[in-house]
Amino acid sequence: MSETSVGGPGRLTLSAKDFKTDQEVRWCPGCGDYAILATMQSFLPELGIPKERIVFISGIGCSSRFPYYMDTYGVHSIHGRAPAIATGLATTRPDLSIWVVTGDGDALSIGGNHLIHALRRNVNIKILLFNNRIYGLTKGQYSPTSELGKITKSTPVGSADAPFNPVSLALGAEATFVARAIDSDRKQLATVLRAAAEHQGSAFVEIYQNCNIFNDGAFDILKDPSSRDAALIPLEHGRPLTFGRENQSAVVRAPSGFGLTVRPTSEVSPDEIIVHDETIADPAYAFALSRLPQADLSHTPVGVFRRVSRPTYDGLVREQIATAAADVTDREAELAKLLNSGDTWTIL
Amino acid sequence: MTKQVRQLDRVVIRFAGDSGDGMQLTGDRFTSETAQLGNDISTLPNFPAEIRAPAGTLPGVSSFQVAFADYDILTPGDAPNVLVAMNPAALKANLADLPRGADIIVNTDEFTKRNLARVGYDSNPLEDGSLAGYSLHPVPLTSLTVNALAGFDISKKEAERAKNMFALGLLCWLYSRPHESTIQFLRQKFARRPEIAQANIAAFQAGWNFGETTESFAVRYEVKPAQMPPGNYRNITGNMALALGLVAAGVRSKLPVFLGAYPITPASDILHELSKHKKFNVTTMQAEDEIAAVGAALGASYGGALGVTTTSGPGVALKGETISLAVALELPLVVIDVQRAGPSTGMPTKTEQADLNMALFGRHGEAPAVVLAACSPADCFSMALEAARIALTYRTPVILLSDGYIANGSEPWLLPDIADLPDLTVTFATEPNGPDGRFLPYLRDPVTLARPWAVPGTPGLEHRIGGLEKADKTGDISYDPANHDFMVRTRAARIEAIPVPDVTVDDPDGTARVLVLGWGSTYGPIGAACRALRQRGLAVAQAHLRHLNPLPKNLGQVLRAYDRVVIPEMNLGQLAHVIRSRYLVDAISYNQVRGLPFTAAELESMLEEVLKNV
Ligand SMILES: Cc1ncc(C[n+]2csc(CCOP(=O)(O)OP(=O)(O)O)c2C)c(N)n1
Ligand code: SF4
Ligand SMILES: [Mg+2]
Numbered sequence: 001m002s003e004t005s006v007g008g009p010g011r012l013t014l015s016a017k018d019f020k021t022d023q024e025v026r027w028c029p030g031c032g033d034y035a036i037l038a039t040m041q042s043f044l045p046e047l048g049i050p051k052e053r054i055v056f057i058s059g060i061g062c063s064s065r066f067p068y069y070m071d072t073y074g075v076h077s078i079h080g081r082a083p084a085i086a087t088g089l090a091t092t093r094p095d096l097s098i099w100v101v102t103g104d105g106d107a108l109s110i111g112g113n114h115l116i117h118a119l120r121r122n123v124n125i126k127i128l129l130f131n132n133r134i135y136g137l138t139k140g141q142y143s144p145t146s147e148l149g150k151i152t153k154s155t156p157v158g159s160a161d162a163p164f165n166p167v168s169l170a171l172g173a174e175a176t177f178v179a180r181a182i183d184s185d186r187k188q189l190a191t192v193l194r195a196a197a198e199h200q201g202s203a204f205v206e207i208y209q210n211c212n213i214f215n216d217g218a219f220d221i222l223k224d225p226s227s228r229d230a231a232l233i234p235l236e237h238g239r240p241l242t243f244g245r246e247n248q249s250a251v252v253r254a255p256s257g258f259g260l261t262v263r264p265t266s267e268v269s270p271d272e273i274i275v276h277d278e279t280i281a282d283p284a285y286a287f288a289l290s291r292l293p294q295a296d297l298s299h300t301p302v303g304v305f306r307r308v309s310r311p312t313y314d315g316l317v318r319e320q321i322a323t324a325a326a327d328v329t330d331r332e333a334e335l336a337k338l339l340n341s342g343d344t345w346t347i348l
Numbered sequence: 349m350t351k352q353v354r355q356l357d358r359v360v361i362r363f364a365g366d367s368g369d370g371m372q373l374t375g376d377r378f379t380s381e382t383a384q385l386g387n388d389i390s391t392l393p394n395f396p397a398e399i400r401a402p403a404g405t406l407p408g409v410s411s412f413q414v415a416f417a418d419y420d421i422l423t424p425g426d427a428p429n430v431l432v433a434m435n436p437a438a439l440k441a442n443l444a445d446l447p448r449g450a451d452i453i454v455n456t457d458e459f460t461k462r463n464l465a466r467v468g469y470d471s472n473p474l475e476d477g478s479l480a481g482y483s484l485h486p487v488p489l490t491s492l493t494v495n496a497l498a499g500f501d502i503s504k505k506e507a508e509r510a511k512n513m514f515a516l517g518l519l520c521w522l523y524s525r526p527h528e529s530t531i532q533f534l535r536q537k538f539a540r541r542p543e544i545a546q547a548n549i550a551a552f553q554a555g556w557n558f559g560e561t562t563e564s565f566a567v568r569y570e571v572k573p574a575q576m577p578p579g580n581y582r583n584i585t586g587n588m589a590l591a592l593g594l595v596a597a598g599v600r601s602k603l604p605v606f607l608g609a610y611p612i613t614p615a616s617d618i619l620h621e622l623s624k625h626k627k628f629n630v631t632t633m634q635a636e637d638e639i640a641a642v643g644a645a646l647g648a649s650y651g652g653a654l655g656v657t658t659t660s661g662p663g664v665a666l667k668g669e670t671i672s673l674a675v676a677l678e679l680p681l682v683v684i685d686v687q688r689a690g691p692s693t694g695m696p697t698k699t700e701q702a703d704l705n706m707a708l709f710g711r712h713g714e715a716p717a718v719v720l721a722a723c724s725p726a727d728c729f730s731m732a733l734e735a736a737r738i739a740l741t742y743r744t745p746v747i748l749l750s751d752g753y754i755a756n757g758s759e760p761w762l763l764p765d766i767a768d769l770p771d772l773t774v775t776f777a778t779e780p781n782g783p784d785g786r787f788l789p790y791l792r793d794p795v796t797l798a799r800p801w802a803v804p805g806t807p808g809l810e811h812r813i814g815g816l817e818k819a820d821k822t823g824d825i826s827y828d829p830a831n832h833d834f835m836v837r838t839r840a841a842r843i844e845a846i847p848v849p850d851v852t853v854d855d856p857d858g859t860a861r862v863l864v865l866g867w868g869s870t871y872g873p874i875g876a877a878c879r880a881l882r883q884r885g886l887a888v889a890q891a892h893l894r895h896l897n898p899l900p901k902n903l904g905q906v907l908r909a910y911d912r913v914v915i916p917e918m919n920l921g922q923l924a925h926v927i928r929s930r931y932l933v934d935a936i937s938y939n940q941v942r943g944l945p946f947t948a949a950e951l952e953s954m955l956e957e958v959l960k961n962v
Contacts, residue, residue, distance in 0.1 A: 021812070023824065052807045057647070060815075068812050068825065073804035075650060076814025077643075078673050084640035088647030088655065089804075091631060092606055096651070096804050114643070117636040317631055324626035331628060332766045335599045338625070339592060339763050343380045343529055344582040347573075 012050060016042040019051070021071045027062060032183035032209035033130065037069055043190045047097070047197055054097045057086045059111060061103035062137045063130035063209070080111025083118035086125045091314040097197070100127040105135045108144040108164050119175040121313035122201040128193075129166055129204070130183075132211035133218050140214035147295065152214075167290040167305060170204040171283045177203035178286060179304045183210060184223055188234075188302060195304050201312045221297050233262075233292065235303030240273045249299075250274075251292065259288040262299050278307040351560075351568045358417035359523065359571055360425030363515070364442050365434030365455075366403050367396055367410045370512040375412025377516055377533065381525040383583045383760060386573030387416040390872070391583075391758045392424035392945075395697050404458075404466050409441040418572040422872040422879075424757060426947035432515055434458065434489070437467045448481040453518070455511065457490035485564050489514055496554035500547045510551035517555025524570045527552065577762060584761040586725040586754035587614070590684060591621035593732025594656055595628050600733070601740055601772035605630040606648030607656045608641035610663060613696040614752040615686040618658045638663035642670040642683065649679045652776060652803035654736060658684040661703045662693070664747070668711050671745050675715040675839060676815050678790075678799045680739035683717075684732075687751040689943045698943025699752035701868045702919035707747040708897055708926070714836045716843040718742070719897040721749040723871035726761035728754065731894065733770055740774050742846055743798040749896075751918075753945045754869040777802040777809055782821075787811055789823040797842035848895040850902040855889035856882065861962050863910035864955065865935070867893040867923055869945065870916055876948035877955055886959055893923070899930070907933045911962050914938060916951055 019041040027033045044054070054072035058064035060079035067074030073096075077085050082100045090098050100118075107115050107129045118125065134152070135141040141154040145166060149158040170178045177199040181189040189207065196203035208219045221227045229245040241251035242265055250273045254261040260274060280286070286306035293300040328334050361378070365371045372393055379391050394411045401408035415425035430451045433439040435458035446452070459474055473479055474486055493514040497507040513534070520527050531549050538545035559565055584592075598605035609619040609632065623632040631648075635641035642657040649655030657667065664685045674681040687703045689695035707719045718738050722731040728750055735748040777800035782788040787809045790799050802809040811823060819826035820834060853863070854875075866874045871892050878890045891906060893899070907913050907927065913935040915924040924937035938954055940946060 023812075050807065051810050052805055055804045067814070070812075072810050074812035074814075075647075075677070076812065076816060078669055078815055081639060081643045081670065084635065084643030085647035085650070087640070088606055088608060088633070088644030088649075089651045090647075091633065091644070092604055092648045092653045093651040093804065113636055114640050117640065317633070321626045321629060321631060325629055328627050331599045334627065335596060336766050338595065338628075339766075340580060340582070342582050343383065343533075344580050344763070345384045345386065346580050347386060347576050347578050 012045075012048045014045040014051065016045065019044055019071050021069055023068045025069055026065065028213050030212040031062070032132065032211065033063060033066070035183045035186060036128075036130065036189065036207055036209060037066065039186045039189045040070070040193065043193050046194065049097050053095060054099070055089065056099045056101055057082045057089070058101040059103070059106035060137065061106045061135070062211070063101055063103040063132075064106060066101040080106050080109070081114060082106070083111065083114040083125070083127060087118055087121070087123045087313075090124050091317055094124070094314065094318060098125045100125055102127065102129050103136070104129065104131045104133060104143045104145040104166070108166060108169070112144075116169070116173040119170055119173040119202050119204060122176050122310050124201055124312045124314050126196045126199075126203045127205065129206050130209040131166060131206050132209045132215055134211050134215035136211045136214055165290055165293075166206045168287060170206075171287045171290060171306060174283055175204045175306070176201045176308050176310050177304070178306045179204070180206045180208070180300070180302050182208045182219060182222055182302060185302075192304060195307065199307060201310060219297065222300055222302075231298040231300060233299060233301040235276050235278075235289070235301050235305065237276055237278045237304065240270075240275050242273060251289075258284070259291055262292065278304050280306070281308055351566060353524070353568050353570055356569050356571050357419065358415065358421065359430065359569065360413065360415045360428045361430040361432065361519065362411055362413045362428035362442060362445070363432045364409055364411035364438035365512070366437065367401060367408050368403060369410070369434045370509070371410050371412050371434070374512045374516050375414055377530045378519060378525065379414050379583055379758065380529055380533070381520060381527060382414065382416045382523075383581065384526055384529060386576070387418065387571055388420045388574040388576060389414060389416045389583065389758075389760060390421050390424040391415070392753070393756050395756075397695070397697050404435055404437055404463050406437050406441050406467055409437050411438070411442065416571055418574050420574055420576065422875040423945070423948055426949050432519065434511070434515070436463050436469055436473075439473065440467050440469065446482065449483065451483045451485060452479065453485045453487060453515070455489035455515075456486045457488045487518070487558070487564070492554065492558060493551050496551060497547050500543060500550070502543055502547050506544065507547065510548050513548045513551040514555035514558070517552040518559045521556045521559030522565060522568060524568060527556065576760070580763045581760045582763060583758050584726055584729070585756055585758045586722065586728040586750050587617040587686065587756065588621060589725055589728035589761065590658070590722075590732045590750065591618050591625075593729040594622060594682075594736070595625050595630060596729070596766075596769055597733050597736035597772060598628055598630055598654060599766075600769050601654060601736065601774060603740075603774065604648075604653040605656060606645055606653045607632045607658065608635050608644035608648075609633070609658045610635050610638045610641045612660045612663050614688055614755045615658045615660050615663075615684065617755070618684065618686070638666040639670060642667040642681070646670060646674055646677070646679060646681055649674075649681055650677070650803070652801070654680060654682070654740065656682040656684070658686070660686050660688050660696075661690050661706065664703060664706055664710070671717060671747075672711045672713060672715040673815050674745040675711070675717060676818075677813050678743045679801070680743055681745040682732075682735045682739050683745060683747045684735075685747060685749050686755045687749060689941070695943045697752065699869065699945060700918050700941060700943060701749070701751050701870070702922065702941065703749065704867070704896065704919065704922040707749060714840060716840050716897070718744055718746040718843060718846065719749065720746060720895055721868040721893065722754060723868060723892055723894060725754045725757050725759045727894070729761065733772070734894075737770050737772055738846060740772055741798065742796055742842065743801060744843060749868055751869050774801065776806065778806060780808055788821045789813060790818055791821045792842075797838070797845060844898050846898055848898055848900055851891050851893060851900040851906055853889050853891045853906055854878070855887075857887060860887040860889035861911040862955070862958055863889045863891060863907065863913045865891050865893070865907070865913055865915050865923070865927070866917070867896060870918065873946040873948050873951055874916060877951035880948060880952045881955060881959070886956070888955055888959065896923070904931045907931050907935075912936065912958055914955065914958055916940075916946060916954070918946070
């Protein structure tokens with residue numbers, strides 16, 4: 001359990017097949033989770049990390065079944081608590097690559113507290129939030145990401161809860177890596193996962209995932225060839241933020257307020273167009289990006305919002321231990337010293 | 349003037365003052381000096397519920413009681429023989445506990461009209477004759493201290509603050525205590541302010557000299573050393589002993605220790621103490637809540653550390669779901685519950701033992717966990733090791749119960765030899781254990797019934813575990829009815845089969861017909877009551893449980909050997925309930941939930957009644 005770096009490309013030649021288990025995958029046919037699983041299995045070999053050093057920890061929900069299907073180490077834990085469990089593991093085991101798989105209910109409702117604290121601590125774990133904007137496993141209640149007015153089994157006349165924007169929330173918690181991807185765009189998803197894997201510290205990835213049973217088509221505007229180009233804002237580090245089939249839209253500073261807005265490219269001068277920079281220390285920029293989507297999800301940025309470097313909780317804690325333990329050679333002798341410290345006396 | 353010296357076998361002193369008067373420190377120092385002398389000791393602090401209650405008020409009174417004797421004692425004493433009262437509030441708050449004839453040393457400087465009125469005294473009790481039944485020693489502690497420190501370059505306020513050291517010096521003189529270690533202690537404590545250190549030492553010496561010269565103390569006392577087993581000793585509180593026991597468990601298992609904790613009275617001191625011992629590869633994490641604390645501990649255990657979480661009742665309630673997960677995952681986990689008075693926030697600084705039901709039964713599903721209880725401050729050390737031993741060997745959550753009484757109380761601890769501590773070495777799984785080279789995470793060890801501990805990073809043993817029911821051996825998800833029935837029974841049976849030491853009975857002449865059965869911190873008061881009865885020629889037997897699940901295998905036999913079984917508890921009969929239902933023994937349940945430990949005297953008179961009627 002020594003401090004060794006995790007992986008390194010090209011050290012191993014594994015394939016997607018190596019990451020499949022003998023367990024029958026039990027998601028509903030057509031569920032977006034399949035695509036995410038397939039992308040993960042085919043992307044992981046790239047990392048060159050031996051299977052035994054990879055751990056998937058999940059909570060409860062359809063999405064949280066994920067670990068059973070990955071031939072790595074895995075824990076399917078309890079509702080909402082995966083980030084806490086992963087924090088204990090990451091703190092004591094720097095040699096592992098630890099992935100948390102969670103859902104919108106799991107991460108943002110029951111587990112909201114653990115999520116924000118893992119992110120602010122910057123624990124070296126990768127958190128994948130499968131956001132289907134619904135409670136899948138419990139058969140269709142609204143979730144903390146469901147839109148206001150959503151009609152579900154538990155809200156027959158529409159929900160009165162304002163939703164969370166998971167990316168905004170993660171940025172508010174000062175997460176050092178925040179990204180968004182879509183289940184069906186495997187290439188873009190793999191790119192984001194790669195960047196997350198390379199990040200030192202907490203990486204938060206929101207993955208839009210279709211639940212074709214209880215919330216079918218929730219992200220169709222971002223998938224349908226007729227609407228997606230106008231709706232999606234692809235984030236690429238160092239590239240101006242223009243989008244649309246003809247790059248006809250551009251992200252610029254909002255004329256009033258503190259944020260960003262979308263304008264026709266033709267109506268703004270090129271130097272007004274924001275050039276995407278993942279590494280800006282102040283989370284305000286990424287936060288402003290995260291506020292661009294409209295209620296119908298048009299103007300949704302996908303890709304890496306923020307990628308900054310900050311010491312990790314687990315790293316700092318291990319450093320303190322290593323410093324303190326540096327000159328201890330005989331632990332039993334040291335223990336005897338400790339027990340005998342303070343005011344002692346001898347009875348003959 | 350030479351003073352008369354009188355021998356005593358046992359003394360109980362209570363130091364009481366305002367929270368700002370430094371009574372805990374004074375008590376601690378007196379205890380240390382007393383320990384050096386070889387007396388047996390037992391202490392109990394009593395903290396105010398508020399952090400900074402207004403000065404001079406009843407809620408602001410803080411006290412520290414120390415009992416010391418020339419024989420082995422079991423409790424800090426029912427009632428003090430000596431009260432040191434630093435102000436009217438301290439006198440008022442403690443007077444009712446004093447037997448007539450007790451010595452009262454008061455700081456007369458604080459008995460001003462205003463201070464008296466603040467606590468509702470219409471007239472000055474030092475003058476109105478209401479203390480006639482006591483032996484009153486009025487001492488102007490504050491002004492004597494200030495005078496003694498006149499030559500020091502410190503403020504008046506700083507000089508006044510040294511009055512607790514004056515009082516300590518006086519008490520050390522009165523009971524013939526040595527004083528070297530206090531002087532050394534003060535030098536160290538104020539190392540960065542030598543002037544303050546010197547002033548405190550001078551105040552201490554002035555107090556001593558005052559005793560020597562004043563008329564108001566005609567007699568000086570001595571308490572001879574107690575007969576104690578030879579060896580090195582230190583005085584230790586239960587919380588400190590738990591922390592050191594966990595450090596020792598890490599050393600003896602050669603595993604990293606990971607503590608996840610969220611601050612809560614009266615358990616926080618374990619977190620504070622363990623966070624000082626990083627050199628032993630002890631990681632402490634102050635989590636965002638109790639659920640995260642236990643979750644992180646379980647995650648660390650999964651990775652091959654000794655995962656521990658420390659809390660009090662409200663925290664255990666929050667941890668319940670994760671403890672159930674640990675039951676299903678069959679991983680080591682130590683959960684320490686330093687009980688306090690409930691329900692809800694209850695009385696956080698007061699003691700109780702009402703979490704037994706929760707520890708035994710407070711989880712969903714059939715979720716058996718091992719439950720242990722420490723019986724005294726020093727016993728906390730052994731029980732922390734025992735909790736770790738069972739958790740590591742049998743891969744199970746272990747709940748160790750302590751309580752506010754033994755957590756903050758102290759007693760001498762015979763320091764163990766490291767080599768005599770249990771060997772807690774574990775073996776991780778390294779090879780596939782199934783036919784065809786598969787790894788079967790739920791294939792059990794035939795002796796311990798524990799499943800293999802295969803930590804991430806071990807090649808070839810990749811596997812998935814979780815809270816869903818698992819098929820026997822393979823650990824795959826299973827909804828098979830027969831498998832679930834089998835797994836539920838197996839989890840119960842494997843905990844029930846854990847070997848624990850037989851319960852021993854203290855029945856000196858073997859003629860007792862009544863057995864007193866206890867668990868946890870009632871050990872001291874029950875023991876003291878039994879001794880008192882025996883001294884009066886009455887036979888009574890005592891047995892004390894440190895393992896509550898599984899129970900010692902000989903317990904049924906022990907219980908049936910007596911005509912009457914009495915179970916005193918600081919709850920409404922939680923152990924009694926278990927004993928009655930499990931052994932069909934018509935035990936008498938004796939209860940008290942005042943937030944205070946039993947007094948030996950009340951147990952003695954209760955038991956006397958029982959003895960009369962057998
Ligand atoms: C303590 C607890 N409360 C409630 C549940 C029931 N439950 C299981 S999954 C779930 C919601 C899951 O929603 P989400 O996290 O969005 O996952 P999805 O199924 O949509 O992937 C709930 C409420 C539970 N398992 N545990
Ligand atoms: S209910 Fe929805 S999220 Fe769950 S498996 Fe079915 S399609 Fe997927
Ligand atoms: Mg969901």
